[in-house]
Amino acid sequence: MTADMGATRRSVPAGDRSARARLVILLLLAVLAGVAIFSLGWGSSDASAAAVVWHWISGDGAVSARDRLIIEDIRLPRMLLGILVGASLAVSGAVMQGLFRNPLADPGLIGVSTGASLGAVIVIVLGGGMIAPVLSWLGIYALPVAAFFGSLASTIVLYRVATRQGQTSVATMLLAGIAIAALAGAFMGLLIFWADDRQLRDLTFWGLGSLAGATWTKIAATTPIIVLALAATPFLARSLDAMALGEAAANHLGVPVQRFKNIAIVAVAAAVGSSVAVSGGIGFIGIVVPHLLRLSIGPSHRYLLPASALLGAALLLLADAVSRTIVAPAELPIGIVTAAFGAPFFLWILLRSRGVLDL
């Protein structure tokens, strides 16, 4: 008996994908590093990132002020924002899918991002009115906080509507998401009707989704919220796996289900809210990334969540590279790029899950 156990210990037991998952995570870490360096160096301007980085290290003053400005105040914050938002959207997608026990749950598809947008639009348009003192107290955090409450409200409504006795109905969830998005959209329409020209311009550009407005201020405003939300997710991993069996079974396994759900919903709302606040509605990252990863490392959240963060960040940086160079010197909103790739992918998942298409 003991000799037998010694023999099996050396090899990976069948059905255990943790070794492969760890390898994939290391690989993704390298990919993200590569993509980040690429995105710092790649752009419509000929500014040399290498020269600027060399300047940081050696103090050599041979770079122009213009190049430094482009790298330090445009590309670098943009790259960091891309990493933050990409990781945040992908992890939020993975957590929501686990929470709803449904691979189609995505913050962008089921109205959570729209709720966040509504929160942000309220601040942009009505910011000068009676909520002005509150906003000035919140300072740079006003927009992320408003978007957080918007996404929190829509997530809570969604969960209440779609989940009965621990089971989530796919159809109800998607339909409720459409209804919430429509309602939030109607309110936004009303606000846009009220908006003045300058606000209108802000809203339109922001609504399509873009990292173009990346500034160090925006990074300072969102980093704490996103990092806090993402830092909470590793503690949710085991509970998310247990939830795959249903709420009752998770409870039987010792998971404090209600507390877990509260934490998960607040974390997702915070991550999605602050992402939407800085970059508008960037869709499909939350559904494409976890789905691709489940195909390779399986659905165990202990690995799925960190892997999603890395792949989400890398994919968003790539999409951003496309968006700022494909029509250079003009720029395509990144939401258009992610939708152009993500929407067909989403259709592919649907067809595959219905057995129509076997790819």
Added chain:
Amino acid sequence: MSAPMIEARNVGVSLGGRAIIRDASLQAPAGKVTAIVGPNGSGKTTFLRAICGDVAFSGTVTINGHDLGVMKPWQAASMRAVLPQSTTLSFPYTVREIVRLGLLNGRSGVRANEVEHLPEMALERVDLEGFAGRFYQELSGGEQQRVQLARVLCQVWTPVLDGMPRYLLLDEPVSSLDIRHQLVIMKIARDFAADGGGVIAILHDLNLTAMFADQVTVMRQGQVAASGAPSAVLQDELIEDVFGCALRVGAVPPAGMPFVLPQSALHA
């Protein structure tokens, strides 16, 4: 302290304003297999869900004398494991990944160096050796049910931990299984009780009940109709009354008509 057991006292459950369970009591002592039988819709599953703490109920449920109502989920999880009727998954977990979830609470009771092998040992117990690498969603209903049982066994692998007996709560554990595996699973329940743990199982098969249960609780229209040893409870009158079907206990079919009873299995 009285003998360790799961005790339900005067349990009532209402769903949507309608009383599903009224004044139901049950004592499931450690060391015994307690069967719950009754016709469809008699409230067996709802009663068990109350005992698991899944639904709000009136009355009290205690495990080894501790009130379930004030227990934290992980405290309850270290005292009892629950097998649901069926479980569907939305994500492609492997069999091993599912069975391993039983170790989530960390109170399986085996030594740290053995824990990693527990999924394989549990799968062997339920006659699914070599299934660890398969995808759960690709298995048949009966195989899935046995994977879930392996998970449940991992959670309370040792029937007695720190001197406290633990319990298996099984909702129709053999309903989707072939006869051989019905016997395998019932034997696991039997052994668990023989080693000092307690078992509550909802069963449909009165023959398996007679064969494996130490005591049986019969439910009818949300109430307990009878409780006691199978030989005392399984009587013609009660069965006809509860199931609405004129059956005769111990009657042998006319000569020439084949019948197969689980009791005839040689290894049981």
